[in-house]
Amino acid sequence: MRVFVTGASGHIASAVIPELLSAGHTVVGLARSDRAAAAVSALGAEVRRGDLDDLDGLAAAADRSDGVIHLAFKHDEMRTGDLMGAVDADLRAIEAMGAAVKGSGKPFIGTGVTLGQVIAGFRGRLTEQDALPGGPRIDAENAVVAFAEQGVRSSVVRLPPTVHSLGRYSLLGGLIEIARARGVAGYVGDGLNGWPSADTRDVGRLYRLALEGAPAGSRLHAVAEEGVTLRDTAAAVGRRLGVPVASIAAEEAEEHFGFLAGFVGLDNPVSADHTRRTLGWTPTRPGLLADLASEGVA
Template sequence: MEVFVTGGTGEIGSAVVKRLVQDGARVIGLARSDASSAKLRAFGASAYPGDLRAPESWVSRAASCDAVIHLGATFSEDMGRVDRQSMLALKQASRHRKQPLKIIYTGGIWLFPATTGDSLLTEKTQFAPLPAFRFMTETIRTLSHGTDLNLTVIHPALACGQTTGPIAEMTAALKEGRPFETRATSQTKWALVEINDLAALYALALKNARFRMSLIASCIPGISVGHLASHISARHGLPLEIMTVPAPEATEPLTDWAAGFALSQSVDVSHAQRATGWQPEHSTIEDLVVSLSK
């Protein structure tokens, strides 16, 4: 299988590319620089020169592949416009294929509302996106219309790796003897997923034959920030203080990409497992902390 990947050198993208290569796929990654090209080749993938902001330079090549996994984002003021334009261009480039193009689009847990009490988010929960990510819901609707694309949308929970995500950041704060600063409170609940488990779900979704699918990718349904901090403290035998901080002054909602950390969310983790056979290795907070809190 030939798979075109955008964002293949990011934290999640790197894990996805490595997993696909391991599974025997021929992976072609969009590369905006020589450094990105070198990184992709080191993973065992090929590099295709191009930029998300100039989709005309790469969508034809992407549409010629068996599948596209979209993980790229600019995280700049034009992020929404770039995302919509690139996905619309890809949809248009796929119109004359004999078979619909398989595309996996990356949404996010912050497209969903906060939960309270024992309520759980599911794939059927109506979107209530933060302003900075509202564009994703529009892009998803665009990609869902018609029969040009075989669409799967994956909504990752907070992705945790050795050097990225809440556990790594909490561990770094603890070792440096400083409070962990966050928009959350100690009672805020976060849904979590280990980054290689997340990559495994992308690989399984790629093989799934269903024409339309939405998957929330979470291994830990929801753990309070205070409880997570206590696990990390116990792991290292040192106290970790949680310090809730406000949004920086003059932060615009449309570019406030960290606002989601203040959302308290718990999710039903079962659908992705039932739909794809996904069996995450890190399904308890103890496993996750021991694995990542070095």
């Protein structure tokens, strides 16, 4: 297949693109800057210049492809406090690309986040069958799933907050930077809340399997470990950085953790049983704590 990948210079794409190429697919990667274009080209993909605000360009690229993998999100805006602006831009981009492939039967793989369901009110062990009617990033997830009713083989890969490998740690990376800057690896309260995780290379393989065979309208979980406690994670970070580990009181969380304060205390147990059965996906890479111990974060 000729596959159009957004977010092609990002962390997840660094595993998705090599996985696709090794399976014989051709990749066209979206790049919004010279630096991003160089990264995409270095991975072996064809470069298409543009960004999430170029709706006509996104639609044209989707139309000319045999499949779409949408990884891009305006993370910089989220970090600076404009989460809803990033969410709205994501939804507009999805709608533009979805309209371009309507009735084609092409695979369209969107990206969701397991924590999004918790933020929107879900409680308990999240499965692939659990979905909420709306909320930040959930509207985009639901839009992708709904493309299945319009002749698109659409699916969504929900990412855990910690996608890790080779010194990169997704949302956890922000907590690592805070620990380095403040000289303490922190968690909120007793720290027994857990975040799911997976190695980036296992995640890349799941996107490829979804492109090739995910059922239309499916939700998939890129989760190797259901939930590593934040206390254990902070302890591993503290050992690696050589800083103390401490509980941060809930009332001090915003001052200590900044934009991550709303996430660090959340509990997010997640099952990937259905994903593994449906696509034969079996994570094989090391777990988060082993990764932190062996590769390090310094």
